[in-house]
Amino acid sequence: MVEICALASGSNGNCYYIGNEEHAILIDAGIFYNMMLNRLESVGLSVDKIRAAFISHEHNDHVRGAYSVCHKLQIPVFYSRNTFNNTYKTFRARQAPFFESDVEQNVFGIKVLPFRKRHDAADPHSFVVEINDLHIGVMTDIGIADERVIAEFNKCDAVFLESNYDEQMLWNGSYPYFLKQRVSSEVGHLSNKQAFELVENYASPSLSHIFLSHISAENNTIEKALSTFDNLTKTVQILPTSREAASVVVRLD
Numbered sequence: 384m385v386e387i388c389a390l391a392s393g394s395n396g397n398c399y400y401i402g403n404e405e406h407a408i409l410i411d412a413g414i415f416y417n418m419m420l421n422r423l424e425s426v427g428l429s430v431d432k433i434r435a436a437f438i439s440h441e442h443n444d445h446v447r448g449a450y451s452v453c454h455k456l457q458i459p460v461f462y463s464r465n466t467f468n469n470t471y472k473t474f475r476a477r478q479a480p481f482f483e484s485d486v487e488q489n490v491f492g493i494k495v496l497p498f499r500k501r502h503d504a505a506d507p508h509s510f511v512v513e514i515n516d517l518h519i520g521v522m523t524d525i526g527i528a529d530e531r532v533i534a535e536f537n538k539c540d541a542v543f544l545e546s547n548y549d550e551q552m553l554w555n556g557s558y559p560y561f562l563k564q565r566v567s568s569e570v571g572h573l574s575n576k577q578a579f580e581l582v583e584n585y586a587s588p589s590l591s592h593i594f595l596s597h598i599s600a601e602n603n604t605i606e607k608a609l610s611t612f613d614n615l616t617k618t619v620q621i622l623p624t625s626r627e628a629a630s631v632v633v634r635l636d
Contacts, residue, residue, distance in 0.1 A: 385635045392596045393626030406491040409436040410521040413444045416451040422629040436460045440504035441470040465506035501526040503570040523597045526569040528581045541592040547572035548602035575611040
């Protein structure tokens with residue numbers, strides 16, 4: 384059995400749990416240890432299974448809890464070298480091995496493949512995690528679904544997929560123009576429409592669950608994100624994530 388859950392997803396913190404009966408990893412540690420522990424307990428997941436964390440990029444909402452999680456759990460936190468060097472020193476884990484792009488890491492049988500994505504960070508990566516012969520993607524903070532994202536997405540049985548903004552809400556909203564440009568650029572975020580097009584055109588027949596992730600509080604709503612995917616709900620289960628609480632836990636056999 385594989386258990387997956389978004390412990391936090393949004394601009395105030397991101398942390399994704401992927402595990403089996405014995406072991407688990409985190410992708411990103413954007414919330415502090417106590418909050419992570421509370422959210423794990425709220426959905427019946429065990430902190431004792433967590434063996435490592437992997438950091439996608441140095442933005443605070445993905446790394447601010449890395450030091451506390453590493454210290455409390457005594458686990459390694461993997462960064463790319465450039466991401467580590469660009470992370471605030473107070474957020475750097477003590478045990479911080481480096482991963483290489485396109486080189487698979489094996490953590491107690493959990494295989495983690497980092498690959499580069501387009502985002503306005505020093506060395507941003509997304510991940511595909513292989514566990515019990517299932518492939519779980521963590522694909523957020525992506526400006527555009529390029530050929531590599533498409534290829535890795537096509538492997539996924541389940542995915543945490545960015546659905547950050549509604550185009551109309553963004554362009555009619557209160558953000559200054561430069562920030563609107565940044566969000567919608569090729570190194571910004573995926574819109575609801577872009578996320579839907581990726582799924583509609585490139586989903587594997589085995590894709591069963593999509594967690595709509597990193598939903599903007601200012602430029603999107605959960606209802607708008609979910610409604611974009613209405614035509615797919617007969618074949619794929621579409622689930623929201625939240626910045627305020629853990630998502631539901633999906634268990635896959």
